[in-house]
Amino acid sequence: MKYNWLSLLAAGTMLPLAAVELPSIFTDNMVLQRDRAVPVWGTGRAGEAVSVQFAGQTVSTTAGKDGRWQVKLAPLAASSDGATLTVKGDNTLTRSNVLVGDVWLCAGQSNMQYGLQSITGSRKLIEAFPNPDIRLFQVPNVWSRTPQADVKAQWNLCSPQTLPRFSAVGYLVGRDLQSKLNVPIGLINISWGGCRIESMTAPESFAAVSVTQGVADEVAKQIADLKSKKDADLRKDKQRLPNVLFNAMVHPLTPFAVRGMLWYQGEDNHSEGMRYAEKLRALAHTWRTYFANPDMPIFIVQLPPWQYGREKSTLIPNFWAAQQHFAEHDSNAGFITTTDCGDPKDIHPRDKMPLARRLANLVLYKAYGIGSDAALAPTFRSARAEGSTFVVEFNQPNDLRTRDNEPVSHLMLAGEDGLFHPATGVVRDNKLFVTSPEVSAPVRLRFGWDKLANPNLVNRAGVPVAPFDTGFGTDK
Known part of the structure; x- marks a missing residue:
């Protein structure tokens, strides 16, 4: 059940019920979402008459008994001309230099949080x-047991003063979108290193999407543990607690009108395999519900390869499969492969440009119809044995090739005995033909199925083929 403002009042989180006020998502220099109704809300004196004026529109309402009020502006056309939003009640508020364009949420953990000042080539980008x-809204790292009505933040102009600490991936994607679309872009950064996906998900969403009993029990246990402890007894890394970042970093922004969401998270959930796909469904339900955008596009960044200590080499591939599974079973989602974007020695690769460019190309194609389906990662479709050769076909292959003109790398073939052996692969007519001298009757193939794998099989745009195991899910 969605929290209402009466429950927020009871929790002591509402703004004072006095003269009309706006939450901090409405400040000077903001970007309002184009082409859809735009909610504007705030608080005031119970019964206070409130009007909102913007771009030739005037919309009026009356604050309720709880002091809450909300109006909706009719869909707005994109505009780079700074305008003024005026809110009138017993007092008058103005917000200046307001643009209209597309607003994107940039969410996740440390690789989304990773500031522009720390990446390769940062000086040139910042200067x-x-x-x-391009406008930036940085949500501070705060947590709460209960849903909050506001957060201390503001919209900023994109400049050498504001860029260095802002999300590198978020900014680079936003920059490419702005260049291609030629409309203002607002970027809202909601990220915290080390956060778990549960921390940014509303508790009711797990029931709403009918997760399996195992996931439901896991989350219920986390919530019960949180409720049973005083603040002083909780773990220090609060970003790993359930719901607390949703309460403090996401809820205060809702139901602000947005275009879509970029999600780069998972390092802290990486050992969960297909359970993570269920948690992604709950996350999607939360954000789409609270931002009042049921078809909101969500674009997933697969985790780049990394060592992850001495963990089993197939643990991360199982996680990749979960990320891909969610994206392929949600008509408003997509994912990018990043097997060529990792650094085996650093969980935070410094060169974020290739990853961000690939993500921007995916957003442009799926959300705007710009570009071609070569922005999509080729994915496994089917496989069959022809004698001693294993033949693989792909979804959206788009002129498969190897980026180094060498035979296809990172192939492991197995027969009925289930033992995998190194294999050789060649591409012909968008099909992959695989053989191994150790396997005369192949039944199963693994491609790139290793936490450090960086296979050379790509499409014509250089997008890597998604790793796969033709027997995935069949192991006992």
Whole structure:
């Protein structure tokens, strides 16, 4: 059940019920979402008459008994001309230099949080001429046991002063979108290193999407543990607690109108395999519900390869499969492969440009119809044995090739005995033909199925083929 403002009042989280006020998501320099109804809300004196004026529209309402009020502006056309939003009650508030364009949520943990100042080539990017059509909203790292009504933040112009600590991936994607779409772009960064997916998910969403009993029990146990302890007894890394970042970092922004969401998270959940796909469904339900955007596009970044200590080499591939499974079973989601974007020695690869460019190309294609389906990762479709050769076909192959003109790498073939052996692969007519001298009757193939694998099989745009195991899910 969605929290209402009466429950927030009871929890002591509402703004004072006095003169009309706006939450911090409405400040100077903001970007309002184009082409859809735009909610504007706030608090005031019970019964206070409130009007909102913007772009030739005036919409009026009356604050309720709890002091809450909300209106909706009719869909707005994109505009780079700074305008003024005026809210009138017993007092008058103005928000200046407001643009209309597309607003994207940039969410996740440390690799989304990773600031532009820390990546390869950062100085040139930061010192580039400021783009007045990109605006930044940085949500601070805060947590709460209960849903909050506001957060201390503000919209900022994109400049050498504001860029260094802002999400590198978020900014680089936003920059490419702005360049291609030629409309203002608002970027809202909601990220905290080390956070778990449960921390950004509302508790009721797990029941709403009918997760398996194992996941439901796991989350219920986490919530019960949180409720049973005083703040002083909780773990220090609060970003790993259930719901607490949703309460403090997400809820205060809702139901702000947005275009979509970029999600780069999972390092802290990486050992969960297909359970993570269920948690992604719950996350999607939360954000789509609270941002009042049931078809909101969500784009997933698969985790780049990394050592992860002495863990089993197939643990991360199982996680990749979960990320892919969610994206392929949600008509408003997509994912990018990043097997060529990792650093075996650093869980935070410094070169974020290739990953961000690939993510931007996916967003442009799936959300805007710009580009081609070569932005999509080729994925496993089917396999069959032809004598001693294993033949694999793909979804959206788009001129498969190897980026180094060498035979296909990272192939392991097994027969009925289930023992895998190194194999050789070649591409012909968008099909992969695999053989191994050790396997005369192949039944199962693994491609890139290793936590450090960086296979050379790509499509014409250089997008890596998604790792796969033709027998995935059949092991006992």
